[in-house]
Each structure stands twice: as C-alpha cells, then as structure tokens.
C-alpha cells in the first residue's frame with residue numbers, strides 16, 4: 059500500500075519556538091504543514107491568524123495546509139492566501155454559501171478543501187466534488203488536539219473514497235484528529251491518502267519527529283524520508 063502523506067498539525071508544536079518547530083518537522087519528513095486556525099466562535103478555541111502563517115512561511119517549502127475553523131470565513135480567505143497558504147480548507151457549516159467560498163478560494167489561485175465534521179454526511183459533497191481538490195474527514199470534533207479517534211468516521215472515509223474515485227478527479231482524502239499509527243493504518247485501509255497528526259507527530263520532542271512520522275506512514279525512518 060502506498061504510504062500516506064503526513065501533515066503534522068503545528069497545534070501540538072511548541073508555540074514559543076514555532077519557526078524552529080516547522081523547520082524540524084519538515085526535515086523529519088513531513089509532507090505538508092497543517093495549520094489549525096480557530097476563532098473561539100465556530101470552535102471553542104482560539105489559535106492563530108494570517109500573520110503567524112506569514113511569519114512561518116520562510117521556514118518550510120512544503121505545502122501549507124491551512125484548516126480554517128472560523129465563521130464567517132470568506133472575509134479571511136485573501137489574507138491567508140497572501141500569507142502563503144497553499145490549500146485552504148473550510149467547513150460547510152461556516153457560511154451560508156459554501157460553493158461560493160470554494161469559488162473564491164479557486165479565484166485566489168489556491169487549492170480548495172472541504173472539511174466534514176463527525177456528524178456531517180458525505181452527501182454534503184454531492185454538488186462540490188467537481189470543484190474541490192481535497193476532502194478533510196474530521197475524526198474528532200474540531201477545536202482541540204489530543205482527542206480520541208471516532209471510529210464511525212472510517213465508514214465515511216470509505217464513502218468519500220468511492221465518491222472521489224467515481225469523480226475521476228485528482229482529489230486528496232485527508233483525515234484529521236486522533237491519528238496514531240493504529241488509526242493511521244485503519245484510515246489508509248479505508249481510503250485516506252493524507253493524514254493530519256498533531257500529538258502523534260510532535261510527541262517526544264525533535265529527536266523523535268522522524269521516527270514519529272515514519273511510524274504514521276508505516277515505514278522505517280530511512281524509508282520515510
């Protein structure tokens with residue numbers, strides 16, 4: 059089985075040393091850098107904004123995978139695009155016109171992702187699948203790192219994999235929340251090709267990062283590089 063791409067969530071990094079942390083996780087084999095943006099309104103937590111994305115941009119050439127858990131979202135798309143985001147992922151519940159939001163992201167020249175909360179059905183994608191570049195299946199309720207993987211989401215991953223294959227389009231299927239080496243394997247078997255991992259990537263400090271990423275990919279550190 060092809061190893062998944064790993065997108066470490068910097069939510070679990072040391073915020074006092076964020077630039078160094080991004081460099082270290084990049085050098086350890088991260089494929090993308092996952093940035094969790096929270097507004098204390100759409101989700102019950104506050105994190106970072108476009109200024110931090112801009113400050114981190116010079117620290118890695120890997121794609122910045124920016125997960126927007128904010129409502130309203132449209133007004134902030136341009137700022138995140140200019141700050142250096144490569145992928146902008148939004149939740150359909152974050153605004154009344156998610157199709158328009160996707161159009162706006164594409165208009166900014168960025169890849170567009172749709173994130174499905176644990177209770178949001180795959181069917182939500184029916185009229186978006188031909189426009190998007192990524193589907194992010196949330197395997198926890200958004201808002202915090204370190205939660206446990208909700209096993210019912212494996213069925214949704216399988217359903218989304220079928221939709222993507224049927225579309226014939228180049229769409230990434232990403233899973234976010236509670237990803238460990240064990241749930242990573244289950245998610246990949248269900249059809250995921252990108253895994254977000256916060257706690258599991260950053261646990262143990264920089265000396266462990268390469269081994270952590272390799273364990274999530276199901277490879278040894280050397281193969282994982």
Ligand code: DX5
Pocket residue numbers: 067069070092094125198199200201202203204205234235236237254255256257258
């Ligand atoms: C949760 C975030 C996740 C989170 C994952 O709202 O979207 O990206 O940081 O953290 P872990 O991997 O620790 O569950």
Ligand code: ZN
Pocket residue numbers: 067092093094125234254
């Ligand atoms: Zn996330």
